[in-house]
Amino acid sequence: MSARPTTLDSRTDLLQIFELAQQLRVDSVRSSTSAGSGHPTSSLSAADLMAVLLARHLHYDWSAPDNPAGDHLIFSKGHASPLLYAMFKAAGVISDEELMTTYRRFGHRLQGHPTPVLPWVDVATGSLGQGIAYGVGIALAGRDLEKQPYRVWVLCGDSEMSEGSVWEALDKAGRHQLANFTAIADVNRLGQSGPTELQWDTAAYARRAEAFGCRALVVDGHDLEEVDRALTTAADGQAPTVIVARTVKGRGVSEVADQENWHGKPLPEDLAERAVAELGGVRDLRVRGPRPPEATAVAAPAAGPVELPRYDVGDEVATRVAFGKALAALGARPEVVALDAEVGNSTHAEDFRKAHPERYFQVYIAEQQMIATAVGMAVRGYRPYATTFAAFLTRAHDFIRMAAVSGITMALCGTHSGVEIGADGPSQMGVEDLAMMRAILGSTVLYPSDATSAAALTAAMADIEGISYLRTTRGAYPVLYSEDETFAPGGSKTLRGGGDDDRVTLIGAGVTLHECLAAAEELAADGIPARVIDLYSVKPLDADALVRAASDTGALVVAEDHHPEGGIGEAVLSALAASGSNPAFAHLAVTGLPGSGTPGELLDAAGISRSHIAGSARALVERR
């Protein structure tokens, strides 16, 4: 390579940009061949699109990725990482050596699919159909929250356009008329295992994008002038735009171009050599694309005091109600935003809308997009609270999983947990959410039983790193704690007993804590003193309190309004096992299919009501 690379800038002639595109192709081939895995052909199809974008349209300060006015580029087709990393090299932020010796290798940052371990990557991609959704979230944050001039560019594949999440996202781009948002669909006709559903029917993609309220521009993705014109139009501030680019997978390498069976395969070394030659050899072009405009000067709004509502012990208040009020109060912190999936009158997220309409986002019934919007806003430094029924958060499981890979900090609230909801029946009952949320990397899982703790934990979530989850209950139950009690992740409360003479420990959270308290009354009448623990922090767990209870009482009963797998009972067992503690143990959970009924009938039928808890406790005590 020459010692002084040629530098292109935004006035560079398209002929030179073609050379840049060829360089991106060459580097995509070289890096994946050197790594022995990767997706060169998926990179080759989009190289022309990205070369024009990089040189002429992406307003980005590569030395300051945090510039608030800088554009955002998301590779929704994350498997085209060779192309993205080749762009990074052309931008001068990674070296050829890093590209050639670390791509896809252990311990290095140029992973198989991009993640935010790289400073120029906002979100992890690789689960297809998510990049557009995140892009919409970032665009919304930019226009409506930050009021910064940046644009969001999302490169997506054609295969992923089959994902419903893409249409949830474009629907929102259209609804909000996000003129700062552009999706570039690389329609290369070939998916992983064969032709895509729509192949080169670019008109069909365009019709769909338009039907969802976006502007569609169909281009030949290898005609640099056409691409340049489309990107210019996309940036005209008029409408959210979907550029539908007809491309050829493997473009530029005649032996693989438009051929099946080349997805996700590096070119063998000999073929790679011929490919590089056909592409004109290794180049060392550098790009200095357009700089971001001046950032909007926004005075950081002052944080007001967060005054949580207070509750009187004994009053009956639903935790979902307390959540809503606390969330509204938390809006005094200007970074807090709330997202709703059209159930705000049930989840009580609407309390936030009433107090802070400018930071409340109605995503309608589109849970995947609700999470993606939250992720996009978190990328821009906001603290999102996204809320729906616990059962319906399962709809967004893959987005929550990927948000954890992205290292996102956000708060989720799932209401209407368990069979407790009553007459609506099993479709509305969240009885798998604890398992789902506990298994999310780095998550915090909270499950308050009364209004005071629900309010305190809702507020605490604004300072928890990673993904935190609050599980709330439909019905109203007595307030247990006075306002001076404190609650923190990893804590618990011993609500009854606590001395040496306790003979059994009853552990509950949410509705089952109230059942545990009632069971303890029954047991006391039988002369069996019971300790009752409010395990409001399901992850992390208060292992000390559990081990102490095991040691003091020798017998633990866990009751939870959730399936037995992956919930509170197994969390307790894990904590005890890690401590080498082995009490007698009974686990009451929902094992059958519930129907409709009153909360009391359903708790009893599921075997998690006070009488079952007391019965289990008696059996454990008698057995010892």
Place this chain on the structure above:
Amino acid sequence: MSARPTTLDSRTDLLQIFELAQQLRVDSVRSSTSAGSGHPTSSLSAADLMAVLLARHLHYDWSAPDNPAGDHLIFSKGHASPLLYAMFKAAGVISDEELMTTYRRFGHRLQGHPTPVLPWVDVATGSLGQGIAYGVGIALAGRDLEKQPYRVWVLCGDSEMSEGSVWEALDKAGRHQLANFTAIADVNRLGQSGPTELQWDTAAYARRAEAFGCRALVVDGHDLEEVDRALTTAADGQAPTVIVARTVKGRGVSEVADQENWHGKPLPEDLAERAVAELGGVRDLRVRGPRPPEATAVAAPAAGPVELPRYDVGDEVATRVAFGKALAALGARPEVVALDAEVGNSTHAEDFRKAHPERYFQVYIAEQQMIATAVGMAVRGYRPYATTFAAFLTRAHDFIRMAAVSGITMALCGTHSGVEIGADGPSQMGVEDLAMMRAILGSTVLYPSDATSAAALTAAMADIEGISYLRTTRGAYPVLYSEDETFAPGGSKTLRGGGDDDRVTLIGAGVTLHECLAAAEELAADGIPARVIDLYSVKPLDADALVRAASDTGALVVAEDHHPEGGIGEAVLSALAASGSNPAFAHLAVTGLPGSGTPGELLDAAGISRSHIAGSARALVERR
């Protein structure tokens, strides 16, 4: 009520059908008011649509719901159950007494949202945006598998059209040109908490449906003639149809019609009385709609013998490869169908395509629709195997959850589990799937470690009731079992040791079993005899073998390529706790965020490789 109800049939004048619609309204009001909960206003908007459908277009034998030629009616807007149950009453299959005294009550079948506990209901609904997806699956089964003349009618709400899953589904209706499929969108403008995203923009819905390849018919949903014409057109056999019906929520009851804040609320008794009066009072009309056509006589194809491939012990074969070959062999059973989310060359589901193309369905990258199609086919008696990467099954979590509520039997296979996949990185690694699948009601979770067991368990899944899940591994590992070994849900294999002198038990499945075997070699060299258990059945668990191992060796090490929450370790702890068994216990699982690397590097970095297993075992043994 009169002793002899008036009976309407398909030649009945529309004026009489109006009376039927009013009856459906009256009964919707009465049942929900009597229950004290429910969604009368969401029922009133669709009453005219359903009255015309029921009397003139739904070819259904109410006395024989199993008639293979009978139409299918799915209430995607399951909360409109008062309307559905009012239709059942009009059809004469439930009594007014059942409607008025059992709706939404404990222990009864007229639940808040319909489930297949009712013989006229195919699938549980209530998680919005799913009914169209199931309907597409049933329509595909009817046309391409059963070749029966039935039609599928899906009533959906307008709010749920925001769900991406709706567009995944309509895309498939369009792609397959399912002329036996009709969706009827009840565009009543009001969602749960306010106006819907598109309100009465029926043209927008129509554009979208057309862009996805369906025929759209916009009608006034209260003009019986228009509705009748549209339903007639929908049944003309020409195209999949979306009827976009402009309606009024609460139609017919002037005090609530088109009013906000009436979603999901029964009318108070006094208002209900006025409503019934306004609607013309209680009626007792019965409907005898059109009968199904003659069922197609199809000779049940003979089941051939299932000859599973055999593997030689020691050969290196990936379990995903063995799955694909076994699935292809299993195709000898004519009820077996395979569904793919465009990764068949990775999952090896494509082996089935090559062997049985007529029963292979490429759903493209649309995991929710893949599961919904499987559910639809299961409703029609087929045994679906739906396959994608384990990580991407999380995309369909809500559909899998609802399939369990529906009591569906289907087999799922998740490939590329764990960090073992190597260079592709965390977005592609299934490390939450065991938690998700264990927590599904009634599920069976299998996780083979070699080709012989993978083949046997793939075959076993065809006879497992409920939702079964097979977890497979990307890489090739030695075959451990000869062809004469048997494997069954709830079983395990002790691969090493088993006698009294074992001092520790190593428990693995999938890739970690091979690591356990290698660790046992290391331990043997140190003079520590170790038992090794292949826990290929994660749910149900072989509790006996675990308790015996705990008793014999006193120390258990579980290693799993999954997050610690909800996986194998917690399953083992639950089984031991239920048995009162308390061995020393170590749990090795993936606790950090992996990157790219070789499988060996990543297993080691996650602390689940042979050296970590041996180290944990040594520590346990020394501690005792």
